[in-house]
Amino acid sequence: DGGITQSPKYLFRKEGQNVTLSCEQNLNHDAMYWYRQDPGQGLRLIYYSQIVNDFQKGDIAEGYSVSREKKESFPLTVTSAQKNPTAFYLCASSFRTGGNNSPLHFGNGTRLTVT
């Protein structure tokens, strides 16, 4: 079955440590996205990528980094520079961006807790 896989489901880290969240899709989608969800805040865009080896910052990119070496994979690294990293992280994908009507498909999320 096609879909988006995020792993792990729960992640715990000590403050000051970098951590990488995995996102893999087998939908042959070109574009991939990372959103952060906090209670009462809705979803906020961290980074997105339209094609391999290219990505753009979203509204809250500070303290995060990404890579897009393969079409299927878009890992997100939460660095120690991120002030409030504890949140629910959602990965999504779609066919092309920039004016296309392709619906967004989401993974099941990774809940990161930093203490």
Next chain:
Amino acid sequence: KQEVTQIPAALSVPEGENLVLNCSFTDSAIYNLQWFRQDPGKGLTSLLLIQSSQREQTSGRLNASLDKSSGRSTLYIAASQPGDSATYLCAVRNQAGTALIFGKGTTLSVSS
């Protein structure tokens, strides 16, 4: 800057009622609008996508309408069921943008 607002933030109804969820956006120059459902602790499931040239889309008991000029969309749920209990989010894609902008959602509770 595009802003998306959903009212009410929470809604409780008895089973069988028809209900309407509201979504408004500040910049009417959108390319499309998408409604999602989110169960607690889960990702989002796409329900309906309305292109800017369309007025409505239907899927089963769900009907979404779009009035681009007034910056509004509604999600109509007919004959609500306890299984409809979830958070419903709307999101818009700007013509010039490349990512969806989300509202904060409406949390629906349907009691049996």
